[in-house]
Amino acid sequence: MTADLALIWPELILTIGGLITLMLGTFLGDRQVGIYQLSALLTLAAAAAAVVALFGVETTVFSGTLSVDGFGGFAKLLIYAASFVCILIAPRFFSGGMRAEYPTLIVFAALGMGIMASARDLMTLYVGLELNSLAAYVLASFMRTDERSSEAGLKYFVLGALASGMLLYGISLLYGFTGTTDFAGIAAAMGGQLNIGLIFGIVFVLAGLGFKVSAVPFHMWTPDVYEGAPTPVTTFFASAPKVAAMALMTRVVIDAMGPALGAWQQIIIFLALASIILGAVGAIGQKNIKRLLAYSSINNVGFMLIGLAAGTQQGVEGVLTYLLVYVVTTLGAFLVVLQLRDADGNQIESIPALAGLSQRRPGLAAAMAVFMFSLAGIPPLFGFWPKYLVFEAAVNANLVPLAVAGIVASVIGAFYYIAIIKMMYFDDKSDTEIPAGGGAIVEDAVITASALWLSVIGYLFIPVLAVVSASAAAVLF
Amino acid sequence: MIQLIAFYLFATIVIASAAMVIFARNPVHSVMWLILAFFNAAGLMLLAGAEFIAMLLVIVYVGAVAVLFLFVVMMLDIDFAELRAGFVRYLPLGALVAIILAAELVFAVGAWSAGGVDLAARAAPVVTDKSNIQQIGELLYTKYIFLFEAAGIVLLVAMIGAIVLTHRQRGGVRTQNISAQNRRRPEDATRLVDPGVGQGMEL
Amino acid sequence: MVDLTQYLPILIFLVIAVGLSSAFVFLPMGVARLTGAHKPEPAKLTEYECGFPAFEDARSQFDVRFYLVAILFIIFDLEAAFLFPWAVSLEEIGWAGWATMMIFLAELTLGLVYAWKKGALDWE
Numbered sequence: 159m160t161a162d163l164a165l166i167w168p169e170l171i172l173t174i175g176g177l178i179t180l181m182l183g184t185f186l187g188d189r190q191v192g193i194y195q196l197s198a199l200l201t202l203a204a205a206a207a208a209v210v211a212l213f214g215v216e217t218t219v220f221s222g223t224l225s226v227d228g229f230g231g232f233a234k235l236l237i238y239a240a241s242f243v244c245i246l247i248a249p250r251f252f253s254g255g256m257r258a259e260y261p262t263l264i265v266f267a268a269l270g271m272g273i274m275a276s277a278r279d280l281m282t283l284y285v286g287l288e289l290n291s292l293a294a295y296v297l298a299s300f301m302r303t304d305e306r307s308s309e310a311g312l313k314y315f316v317l318g319a320l321a322s323g324m325l326l327y328g329i330s331l332l333y334g335f336t337g338t339t340d341f342a343g344i345a346a347a348m349g350g351q352l353n354i355g356l357i358f359g360i361v362f363v364l365a366g367l368g369f370k371v372s373a374v375p376f377h378m379w380t381p382d383v384y385e386g387a388p389t390p391v392t393t394f395f396a397s398a399p400k401v402a403a404m405a406l407m408t409r410v411v412i413d414a415m416g417p418a419l420g421a422w423q424q425i426i427i428f429l430a431l432a433s434i435i436l437g438a439v440g441a442i443g444q445k446n447i448k449r450l451l452a453y454s455s456i457n458n459v460g461f462m463l464i465g466l467a468a469g470t471q472q473g474v475e476g477v478l479t480y481l482l483v484y485v486v487t488t489l490g491a492f493l494v495v496l497q498l499r500d501a502d503g504n505q506i507e508s509i510p511a512l513a514g515l516s517q518r519r520p521g522l523a524a525a526m527a528v529f530m531f532s533l534a535g536i537p538p539l540f541g542f543w544p545k546y547l548v549f550e551a552a553v554n555a556n557l558v559p560l561a562v563a564g565i566v567a568s569v570i571g572a573f574y575y576i577a578i579i580k581m582m583y584f585d586d587k588s589d590t591e592i593p594a595g596g597g598a599i600v601e602d603a604v605i606t607a608s609a610l611w612l613s614v615i616g617y618l619f620i621p622v623l624a625v626v627s628a629s630a631a632a633v634l635f
Numbered sequence: 636m637i638q639l640i641a642f643y644l645f646a647t648i649v650i651a652s653a654a655m656v657i658f659a660r661n662p663v664h665s666v667m668w669l670i671l672a673f674f675n676a677a678g679l680m681l682l683a684g685a686e687f688i689a690m691l692l693v694i695v696y697v698g699a700v701a702v703l704f705l706f707v708v709m710m711l712d713i714d715f716a717e718l719r720a721g722f723v724r725y726l727p728l729g730a731l732v733a734i735i736l737a738a739e740l741v742f743a744v745g746a747w748s749a750g751g752v753d754l755a756a757r758a759a760p761v762v763t764d765k766s767n768i769q770q771i772g773e774l775l776y777t778k779y780i781f782l783f784e785a786a787g788i789v790l791l792v793a794m795i796g797a798i799v800l801t802h803r804q805r806g807g808v809r810t811q812n813i814s815a816q817n818r819r820r821p822e823d824a825t826r827l828v829d830p831g832v833g834q835g836m837e838l
Numbered sequence: 839m840v841d842l843t844q845y846l847p848i849l850i851f852l853v854i855a856v857g858l859s860s861a862f863v864f865l866p867m868g869v870a871r872l873t874g875a876h877k878p879e880p881a882k883l884t885e886y887e888c889g890f891p892a893f894e895d896a897r898s899q900f901d902v903r904f905y906l907v908a909i910l911f912i913i914f915d916l917e918a919a920f921l922f923p924w925a926v927s928l929e930e931i932g933w934a935g936w937a938t939m940m941i942f943l944a945e946l947t948l949g950l951v952y953a954w955k956k957g958a959l960d961w962e
Contacts, residue, residue, distance in 0.1 A: 166781070173788060177948050180795070184955045220781040259799045266792050273785060285785045292789060296796035311800075320732075327739060358742045637842055681845070691919055699915045703908040709900040772927025775920075776935035783920075783938060787945040790913050794949045797909040798958050801902050808960040 162219040165226045167208035168234060168272055175201025176265035183258020191249045191256050198245050198261030202268060206238040216633060222340055223279040230276035232478055232630040233405035236485055237275065240397035241268040243489050243604060247496060248390040250598055251505075252301075260300060264394065267293035271402030278413065280329045280339035283406060287325070287370065290399060291318050297394065298387040310386025317369070317379040325366025331359035332414075341414035348418040357421055363410065364425050370403035373463060374432035377456045381440070384452035389505060392448055393492035396455050397485045404462055404481055408474055411466065412634040419469050426467040427560055433460030434564055438571035446507050447495055450574065451488070454533055457571050458484050461535075464564050465548035468555035474631035476551045479623055480544035483532070483616070487541060490608035491529040493601055497522055498592055506592065512578065514587035523582045525609040532612045534575035535568055540616030638682060645678040662708045670701045687768040906958055917946050 163170065175197065182194045209231045216227045245261045252260070270289025277283040295318065299311025333339050335355040336347035348356060369376040384392045411422050437457025444450040462484070465476035497519075498506040506512075516523035532541030545568065552561040611619075648671065655668040673696040680689035765773075775783055830836045924931075924939045931938075953959060 173784075173945075176788075177945070180952055181948065184952050221778040223779060223781055257799070259795055263792065263795065263799075266788060266795075269788065270785075281779070281782055282785075285782050285789065289785060289789050289792060292792050292796060296792075296799055299800060302800055324739075362739075641842065682842075687923065695912070695915055695919060699908070699912040703905070703912060706900060706904040706908045710902060710905055711899075766926070768923045769927045769930075772923030772925075772935075773930050776924055776927065776931040776938050780934075780938045784941060784945070787942040790916060791945055791949045794910065794913050794946075794953060797906055798953060798956055801906045802956060802958050804957065805960070808957065810960070 165212065165215060165217065165219050166224065167212065168205040168238075169269060171205045171208055172201060172265055172269040172272065175204065176262055176269065179258065179265060180262045183262065188257045194258045195245060195249060195261055198265050199242060201265055202238045202242045202245070205268070205272075206235055206242075209234045209238070218278060222342075223277075223282045224273070225276050225278040227276070227633040228630040229405070229409065229478075229633040230272075232626065233275035233401055233481070234272045236401045236481060237268055237271045237398045240401065240485050240489060241265070241394065243493075244390055244394040244397070246600055246604075247393065247493065247598075250601070251388065251390050251496060255301065257300075260297070263293040263297055267297070267394075268398065271398055274402040275405040275409075277406060277409065278341045280332065280341075280344075280414075283410070284322075284326065284329065286402075287406070288322065290402060291322065291370075294318075294395065294399065297391045298383055300391060301388050304388075306386040307388060310383045313379055313386075314383045321366050321369030321376065324362050324369070328359050328362025328364075328366060331355055332363065335359060341409070344414040345416050348415060352418055352421055356418070360415055360418060360421050361425065364407075364422060364429075367403060367407045367410065368429055371400060371407060371459050371463075372456055373429040373459050374436040374456060377433065377436070380456055381444075381449045381452040384455075385446055385448045385507075389448070389492065389496050392451075393489060393496075396451060396488045396492060400455065400459065401481050401485060404459070404466075404477065408466055408477055409634065412469070412474065416469075423467055423469060426463050427557070430460045430463035430467055430560070431563055431567075433457065433463065434567040434571070435460075438567055438574070441571070441574045444574075445509050447498075447509050447512070448507055450509065450578075451491060451495070454571075454575075455488065458533065461545055461548055461564060461568070464552050464557075464560060467560060468548075468551040468557060470551060470555050471628075471631050471635045472554060473548065473551035474634060475624070475627040476544060476547035478627040478630055479547055482623070482627075483541055483544045483612070486608045487529050487532050487612060490525065490605055490612070491533070493605050493608075494522055494526045494529065496601065497605075500592060509578065509581070511588045511592070513581050513585040515582040515592065517587055518592050522605075525605050526582060527579045528609040528613055530575040530579050534572040536572065538614065540612045540614075543616070543620065642679070642682050645675045645682065648672075649675040649679065663705065666701060666704045666708055669704065670697055673697050673701065685767060687771055903961070910953060910958065913946070913949070917943070 179194050179197045179201065182190070182197050186193055212226060213228070213231060218225045241264050245264055248260055249256045267290050270286045270291075270293065273282060273286030274290060275286075277286055295311055295315040298314045299308045301307040329339070332344060335353065336344045338344060338347070365376060369379075372380040384395060387395065411426065415422050433456050437453050437455075437460055441450050441453035441457070444453065458480075462477050462480045465473040465480060467473070468476075495507070496505075498512070500506055512526075515526070528539060532539040535542045535545040549561045549564060552558075552564070652668045652671040652675065656665045656672065659665040659668055673692055677689040677692040677697075680686075680692060828836065920942065921939070924935065928936065
């Protein structure tokens with residue numbers, strides 16, 4: 159038991175750090191933004207360091223309820239990094255309205271997401287998921303005086319509760335028909351003939367998880383919640399929980415349902431195709447940049463699911479690489495959105511207001527162009543690479559039609575990304591003034607770094623990425 | 636035999652009172668029906684041999700959740716006419732959700748005929764000489780301690796969430812300041828005066 | 839199947855309680871019906887004494903603070919519920935189990951400190 163404690167340092171650090179942040183905010187007051195923000199940032203950094211220190215360990219702790227391995231480590235690093243950025247950008251957005259609960263909830267959500275990424279028991283899965291979701295519901299309506307924010311939180315909560323219900327129903331079926339909640343035990347039980355109860359268990363678990371990754375047809379909450387939630391929270395929703403839910407889904411289908419490949423593969427293929435197509439089509443005609451990015455995230459989740467549908471180690475490597483590139487791109491794109499303020503300092507979210515941005519803010523427009531091209535997967539940019547990996551994995555797994563459909567749909571998707579770039583560079587200036595300045599140096603630095611990494615420098619990291627993602631994915635096989 | 640009668644009794648009342656939750660015109664009555672449903676669900680849990688869960692249902696659901704529901708019902712200023720007007724508008728959506736849930740039930744019936752439930756591999760084989768609550772304790776605080784602590788954090792997050800979303804700083808709270816009370820000396824509050832006869836007095 | 843004989847006292851208690859309470863409600867009604875005249879008419883059934891029918895629902899809107907109190911109550915109620923299995927199995931789970939519960943309590947105590955300090959328990 160005590161030996162196990164040494165292996166869950168990341169979780170321990172997050173718990174203690176979250177509690178310290180909460181107490182700092184409580185006793186020093188909400189005005190001491192610097193102090194509690196620093197505490198939350200240090201907590202996440204220390205947790206990430208602990209994950210790195212545990213590199214190479216592959217074992218299970220607490221009677222097999224939690225695993226400590228490279229796959230979980232990879233996902234946790236991404237999650238912690240994304241949460242770090244989301245805490246960093248918040249004070250400027252909330253200006254006077256920043257409260258200590260924001261960083262605290264993000265730290266606890268990161269704890270929940272870490273538990274999701276390393277769950278190897280259905281109960282661990284559910285507790286991690288609920289910890290993350292509960293914090294997310296509150297974060298979505300964090301600006302409680304703002305009508306849209308409250309509405310987003312309520313919508314997210316109601317639909318999230320429905321999804322949790324479906325997930326629990328699936329879990330209870332799996333437990334009933336296999337007699338265990340342990341992933342390895344479930345996999346062993348699925349080795350034989352699949353009975354109808356197990357199949358329904360798989361269906362409902364995947365439906366519940368599909369909601370969390372916002373795959374079509376469980377995506378309906380995404381655009382509304384992304385639009386209504388405060389922008390730093392939307393940045394958070396679009397990055398870290400996606401990683402956690404995707405890692406969880408990967409672990410569940412490969413680890414727990416591995417022998418039943420034929421049963422879940424069809425579902426994943428359907429989710430993938432539907433997400434790619436609806437994500438691409440739904441984005442066309444959107445007038446709000448946050449809604450557009452919501453559809454873009456649905457679209458990208460579809461591509462990740464292609465890698466997962468392959469069900470091979472190569473596919474999982476593709477998913478992990480895709481997650482890394484997606485998180486960097488999304489964080490960059492939302493940071494650009496955060497910089498868009500009119501002369502009165504109000505956030506600009508409407509797309510037509512972006513017209514002619516290249517003449518007002520050339521640097522910002524260039525960065526946005528990089529992120530958009532990268533999301534579209536246009537070759538010179540690094541966003542192309544993970545798409546290539548997942549298609550390759552699909553082809554190697556004899557899913558050629560799926561890969562072809564994905565490529566065709568990605569062309570549709572490219573349309574609206576390029577439409578934005580055209581608007582920024584070739585349209586006349588919009589009436590909305592977007593004055594320069596006022597941006598924090600850290601935010602500019604993050605935007606610049608992610609844009610540079612996505613442009614060409616990323617390709618230099620391919621050998622490293624390949625080794626890391628391969629060793630992480632190998633854990634599951 | 637008696638178990639069977641008890642099961643059907645509890646099950647029927649659960650379903651009937653659940654239906655009444657929906658059909659009751661007054662939302663306060665709905666909550667009352669819900670409490671009846673909770674009680675009978677606790678009875679079903681007893682029949683299944685899960686005494687601790689049955690008692691939790693009574694303590695937590697009847698004692699706390701139902702009270703919360705009542706507060707929420709009283710908090711919302713529900714206009715019944717408006718509610719009925721919305722009924723037709725949201726009928727398609729509601730019907731969709733109902734169909735999905737009904738499909739789940741049908742699936743469950745399908746799964747019931749799929750084969751025996753496998754209890755051999757479960758974590759806790761039934762030990763008959765120990766009470767239910769003791770068995771739960773022996774599992775929860777040994778095998779599942781990580782989940783237990785995580786559940787504690789979930790509760791903490793729920794508390795933070797409730798306060799973030801509903802708490803407003805209010806003025807006019809009179810709190811006791813014990814040190815100020817202790818510091819107070821008779822001199823601060825009383826004054827000895829020696830008024831002369833017939834001179835009146837200044838206060 | 840569970841042995842239900844141990845619940846016999848509760849069953850007897852319930853039967854007597856329900857029987858007595860319904861007797862108190864229905865017996866007077868029945869007696870009144872049998873002994874007195876029963877001739878209802880609209881004038882008899884209208885409100886009198888105060889003179890006019892109620893203008894609105896007697897229900898008034900509650901403050902949102904009740905909700906906060908109820909949520910806090912649920913959380914600490916659940917915390918207490920976790921104490922029962924812990925208390926009865928303390929001998930088997932040993933010091934590790936004891937420490938587990940102490941950590942759990944500490945987590946929620948910090949939550950209580952937070953709620954207190956924030957003024958969520960204040961009521962002017």
